[in-house]
Amino acid sequence: MRGTVLYGPGDVRFEERADPRILRPTDAVIRTVVTCVCGSDLWAYRGTDPVTGPTPMGHEYVGIVEEVGSEVTNVKPGQFVIGSFATSDNTCPHCRAGYQSSCVHREFMSTCQAEYVRIPNAHGTLVATDDLPAEEFLPSLLALSDVMGTGWWAAKAAEVEPGSTAVVVGDGAVGLCGVIAAKELGAERIIAMSRHESRQKLAVAFGATDVVAERGADGIARIKDLTDGVGADSVLECVGTKESMQQAIASTRPGGNVGFVGVPHDVAVDGQELFFSHVGLRGGPAPVRAYLPDLIDRVLTGRINPGKVFDLTLPLDQVAEGYKAMDERRAVKTLLTP
């Protein structure tokens, strides 16, 4: 089979790789139906995260089960399945507490931009749909594998409640899905922080009531203006830089909460500032597995359409162009079809 390998900054290749096979009784092998490039893949593509050797890429997937190990009884060959970017047994204490992305058997997926994928912990990770979904649902179902699940977690971690005011920092795919999540969880006012017109439009289509283009101190001042000087109840931090985290904390009212889901790069939080802010912080890799059944239902009933974040579709063998388009901000997110 063929799969995507990153050799160094800007050097993405689609090449022959060994066919994945069952290595443990809890594994499954799936045939990829659609996959995609994640904003977080760009950290390595741009050289911000070091690449020490040829690295298989991709952690988002939906597919058809080809083969299962002897201990996998929840799914069977021929079924359409979705799973999280972080695999889990779904039975350990952390899984039972709703933190499947901290499962004691967790393995992060990293080979999904390929024709076939081995899924470790398939017994606790994969969720099958009742039927083969119609093609129109595929982008949104794929989005559940990471960006929509992560946006949902950001809103949950920031404790978005009916009637509340939510701010979303970051207009990438996760931030845009965070807008969807805030709306579904009942936020009355949703302020999207975005400087890009096409992304602003999508944020509004997803339920944002206000858009703030300013950043830093100006952005914080605008949020304060829009909230009668109080600050927001919930802030979804969907970037992962020092600036975005500071902006998130300073935009939150005393007693409010920040959900931070952007993978932190050089983020430092000042202890005194945090202490006197009275702001709650919760973040980390999203426990997507916990949300999958509910989110699959919301997609298949047409309540949410997170697949709209894909604004470029390419054949999987043109994956390199998919990275390039996202790196140059010509695309928010690239869908890849084998």
Ligand SMILES: [Zn+2]
């Ligand atoms: Zn577990």
